[in-house]
Amino acid sequence: MLLIYVFNHKKMTELERYIKSYFGIVQPNDMKTIISLFKPSTIKKGEYFLKSEHFCDKLSFIQSGLLRMFVVTDGKEVTQWISTKGYFVTDLASIIFDLPSRWTIQALTDTELFTIQKDDYKKIGKLIPQWHELEKLFIARCFIILEDRIFMHLSMTAEERYQFFFEQNKDLFNQVPLQYLASMLGMTPETFSRIRRKT
Amino acid sequence: MLLIYVFNHKKMTELERYIKSYFGIVQPNDMKTIISLFKPSTIKKGEYFLKSEHFCDKLSFIQSGLLRMFVVTDGKEVTQWISTKGYFVTDLASIIFDLPSRWTIQALTDTELFTIQKDDYKKIGKLIPQWHELEKLFIARCFIILEDRIFMHLSMTAEERYQFFFEQNKDLFNQVPLQYLASMLGMTPETFSRIRRKT
DNA sequence: CTGATTTCTTGATTTATATCAAGACCCATC
DNA sequence: GATGGGTCTTGATATAAATCAAGAAATCAG
Numbered sequence: 001m002l003l004i005y006v007f008n009h010k011k012m013t014e015l016e017r018y019i020k021s022y023f024g025i026v027q028p029n030d031m032k033t034i035i036s037l038f039k040p041s042t043i044k045k046g047e048y049f050l051k052s053e054h055f056c057d058k059l060s061f062i063q064s065g066l067l068r069m070f071v072v073t074d075g076k077e078v079t080q081w082i083s084t085k086g087y088f089v090t091d092l093a094s095i096i097f098d099l100p101s102r103w104t105i106q107a108l109t110d111t112e113l114f115t116i117q118k119d120d121y122k123k124i125g126k127l128i129p130q131w132h133e134l135e136k137l138f139i140a141r142c143f144i145i146l147e148d149r150i151f152m153h154l155s156m157t158a159e160e161r162y163q164f165f166f167e168q169n170k171d172l173f174n175q176v177p178l179q180y181l182a183s184m185l186g187m188t189p190e191t192f193s194r195i196r197r198k199t
Numbered sequence: 200m201l202l203i204y205v206f207n208h209k210k211m212t213e214l215e216r217y218i219k220s221y222f223g224i225v226q227p228n229d230m231k232t233i234i235s236l237f238k239p240s241t242i243k244k245g246e247y248f249l250k251s252e253h254f255c256d257k258l259s260f261i262q263s264g265l266l267r268m269f270v271v272t273d274g275k276e277v278t279q280w281i282s283t284k285g286y287f288v289t290d291l292a293s294i295i296f297d298l299p300s301r302w303t304i305q306a307l308t309d310t311e312l313f314t315i316q317k318d319d320y321k322k323i324g325k326l327i328p329q330w331h332e333l334e335k336l337f338i339a340r341c342f343i344i345l346e347d348r349i350f351m352h353l354s355m356t357a358e359e360r361y362q363f364f365f366e367q368n369k370d371l372f373n374q375v376p377l378q379y380l381a382s383m384l385g386m387t388p389e390t391f392s393r394i395r396r397k398t
Numbered sequence: 399c400t401g402a403t404t405t406c407t408t409g410a411t412t413t414a415t416a417t418c419a420a421g422a423c424c425c426a427t428c
Numbered sequence: 429g430a431t432g433g434g435t436c437t438t439g440a441t442a443t444a445a446a447t448c449a450a451g452a453a454a455t456c457a458g
Contacts, residue, residue: 078354093343125332133324136335139342144292146345153352154385155277186353188416193437390445392407
């Protein structure tokens with residue numbers, strides 16, 4: 001029991017560290033409040049974190065492992081993003097605006113999460129007045145990343161997108177099936193493979 | 200003088216209407232505060248609202264006219280978006296995080312704006328406690344739109360992107376040079392033209 | 399109205415990328 | 429260490445889209 005406590009404590013610290021780095025300085029008491037709302041859980045390789053069309057009623061922090069976010073269209077899976085340690089995962093449209101989820105999110109490996117339920121998530125804003133502002137800045141940061149990603153699709157070839165992504169995410173290349181990276185970069189596995197050989 | 204007053208009043212009401220529709224209900228007094236911080240101005244066709252690398256110190260509402268947001272890479276202009284009446288325009292990365300702007304924003308037609316300066320913009324959050332939350336929701340909505348736009352690039356052909364965009368923005372097609380629409384949809388003007396003929 | 403620019407279209411060609419199909423590799427499991 | 433399922437690579441071919449070049453149409457300025 002003590003072991004588990006120590007174990008959890010250490011992991012919680014990590015969540016805290018990420019919250020600090022994403023949201024900036026938060027009062028120690030507020031941090032305690034926020035952290036206490038996140039509950040640890042695990043999800044096994046292949047299991048679903050969220051299925052499309054369902055309502056997403058949670059937001060999770062990835063402590064370890066990998067989640068893949070994708071959509072099925074015309075019988076094909078289109079991978080939108082792969083989230084690793086340190087990411088927050090949810091369908092924003094679903095948790096904020098109560099819309100059915102657009103994505104399916106599935107574990108690529110056994111994954112440790114800290115999860116906050118929607119009700120508790122909505123409480124944070126009431127408990128911590130500063131919260132909405134911090135979250136606004138966080139979402140703005142995400143928005144800017146997507147703007148850049150769109151720009152990449154407007155102005156770069158498949159090979160340039162590969163190079164750019166590879167520079168920033170070398171580690172992912174030996175952790176996930178490459179076909180998923182191909183998809184999220186907007187090319188086929190064959191094209192991805194040929195580019196990879198060249199470079 | 201009276202004429203101008205009436206004129207402005209009517210236009211202000213429009214800004215108010217848009218703020219309401221984007222941000223939800225705001226207390227009448229708060230609305231008055233917000234509106235009072237926006238000052239009318241105009242910008243002539245071809246003039247720049249913002250140049251890339253400069254710092255963006257304002258946020259504007261488009262009362263009438265068209266602004267194009269683009270980047271120059273390899274001597275080519277890549278149009279990222281075209282904003283019309285009812286849009287808010289700024290470089291988020293620049294106004295929120297004090298970064299140099301990534302985009303150039305230029306008027307495609309004479310354009311009427313209501314503009315709030317950065318300092319005043321930052322004040323709103325202090326004057327109206329609820330503001331950060333409303334703005335968070337607004338930015339989240341923008342984020343969701345970009346997610347969908349990325350999905351379009353991952354899963355659709357040039358023709359499908361054309362069709363989809365055309366359905367939602369028929370009006371734009373006879374207001375702006377089509378080459379800019381081509382660019383923001385990620386294709387050449389020639390490809391755009393051929394698709395257009397077919398359909 | 400007229401000439402000058404800019405924008406759009408069209409055709410010919412090239413290039414990038416997708417598709418199809420087969421085989422190789424990898425690695426987990428018995 | 430064989431079997432099998434998933435994954436990756438490779439080659440041949442088809443298709444989508446870019447490029448290049450020229451002319452047509454639209455727009456703008458005087």
